[in-house]
Amino acid sequence: MTTIGFIGLGVMGAPMAANLVGAGYDVIGYNRSRGRVDALVAKGGRAASSVAEAVRGAEVVITMLPDSPDVEQVVMGEDGVLHHAQAGTLLVDASTIRPDVSRAIAQACRARGVRALDAPVSGGEAGAIEGTLSIMVGGDPADFDAAHEVLRAVGSTIVHVGPAGAGQTVKAANQLIVAGTLELLAEALVFLSAHGVDLASAVEVLGGGLAGSAVLQRKAPAMLDRRFEPGFRVDLHHKDLGIVLDAARAAGVAIPLGAHVADLLASLRAQGGGQLDHSALLLQVEKLSGEDNELAPNRAASR
Template sequence: MTSIGFIGLGVMGAPMAANLVTAGFDVIGYNRSSGKVRQLVERGGRAAATVAEAVRGVDIVVTMLPDSPDVEAVVLGDGGVLANAAPGTLLIDASTIRPEVSRTIADAARARGLRALDAPVSGGEAGAIEGTLSVMVGGDAADFAAAQPVLNAVGSTVVHVGPAGAGQTVKAANQLIVAGNIELLAEALVFLSAHGVDLESAVEVLGGGLAGSTVIQRKAPGMLNRRFAPGFRVDLHHKDLGIVLDAARAAGVAVPLASHVADLVTSLRAQGGGPLDHSALLLQVERLSGRTNELDEEGEGA
C-alpha cells in the first residue's frame, strides 16, 4: 500500500486526505489543530504529532497550506519535509503559492534527492469533498506520471502544464478568472435586484446560456440566500490576486481588470470581510450601489 504523509487538513486538505483514504492509500495526517487529525483517523487515516513524523518513511508527501511562507517553513525549515523525508520521496504541494517559491522548493528537493511537483487545485470545498478538483501540475513529466494515482483520487481534471512553477502560474490565472466571474455575478445580481427582477429565475436562465459557468452553479445559490460561510475565504483570494499582480508585473503583462478586482477584494477585506466566502463580493457591490446590508455575527446578510 502506498503511504502518504498529508500536511494541512483545512477546508480543502481534510476532504482531500479523506478521499485518499477511501481510494485505498495509507494516509498519515498532520495539522496544527489536532481536531482535524482526529477526524482523519475516524475516516481510516493515521495521526502524526509532527511534520517529521508524518513524512518519515512515506512514499509521497502532500502539502495543502495557506500561503508561501507556510510552505517554505514546512518544507524547507528545521524539522520539515526535506530534513526528514527519505531520498526518492515524491513531494506534491497542492497549496497555492508564488511560482518562484515552487521553483525554489523543486531545486531544494532535487539537491536532497527528492522529487517535487507543484499541483495547486481548483474547485473549492465542494470539489474537494466530491473528488472532482481540477489539478494543474508543474514539474518533471516522469514525476507527474508517478503522482497520477494520487492526483486522480482527488481530482477529475488532472493536467501536466509544464516545468516547476507552471502549475502555480496556471493557478494564478485561474484565480483571476474566478474573481472576475464572481465580481460580475455580484454586479449582475445587484443590477437585476434594482430592476425588481426575480433573481432565482434570472440565475436559472443565465446559467443555461453563454453566461453560464461553474461560478454561477457553485456561488449563486449562496449569494441569493445570503450565506457567506467560507468555502474559500476572501483572505485567501486576496493573497492569490497578489500573486497574480506580482507575476504579471514580473512578466510585463497588463492586467487591468485583475487590478480592479484585487482592489475590490482588498476593500472588502479591510471592512472586515476577510473570513467570509469570496462570494461576499456581493456585499461590496451593494455598498457601492447604496444598497447596503449589514452583516450579522454569522457573516450572513442581516
C-alpha cells in the same frame, strides 16, 4: 499500499486526505490543530504529531498549506520535510503559492534527491469533498506520471502544464478568472434586483446560456440566500490576487480588470469581510450602489 504523509488538514486538505483514505491509501495526517488529525483517524487514516512523523517512511508527501511562507517553512525549514524525507520521495504541494517559491522548492528538493511537483487545485470545498478537483501540475513529466494515480483519488481533471512553477502560474490565472467572474456575477445580481427581476429565475436562465459557468452554478444560490460562510475566504483570494499582480508585474503584462477586482477584494477585507466567502463581493457591490448592508453572514434579505 502506498503510504502518503498529508500535511495541512484544513478546509481543502481534510476532505482530500479523507478521499485518499477512501481510495485505499495509507494516509498519515498532520495538522497544527489536533482535532483535524483526530477527524482523519476516525475515517481510517493515521495520526502524526509532527511533520517528521508524517514524512518518515512516506513514499508520497502532500502539502496543503495557506501561503508561500508556510510551505517554505514546512518543506525547507529546520526539521521540515527535506530534513526527514528519504531519497526518491515524491513531494506534491497542493497549496496555492508564488511560482518563484515553487521553483525554489523544486531546486532544493532536487539537491536532496526528492522529486517535487507543484499541484495547486481548483474546485473549492465542494470539489475537494466530491473528489472532483481540477489539478494543474508543474514539474518533471516522469514525476507527474508517478503521481497521477494518487491525484486521481482527489481530482477529475489532472493536467501536466509545464516545468516547476507552471502549476502555480496556471492557478494564478484560475484565481484571476474566478475573481473577475464573481465580481461580474455580483454586479449582475445587483443590477437585476434594481429592476425588480426575480433573481432565481434570472440565474436559472443565465446558467443555460453563454453566461453560464461553474462560478454561477456553485456561488449564485448562496449569494441569493445571502449565505457567506466561507468555502473560500476573502482573505485567501486576496492573497492569491497578490500573487497574480506580482507575477504579472514581473512578466510586464497588464491586467487592468484583475487589478480592479483585487482592489475591491482588498476593500471588502479592510471592512471586516476577510473571513467571509469570496462571494461576499456581492455586499461590496451593494455598498457601492448605495445600499446600507452589513458585512455579516446569514443576514436576511432586505428586499
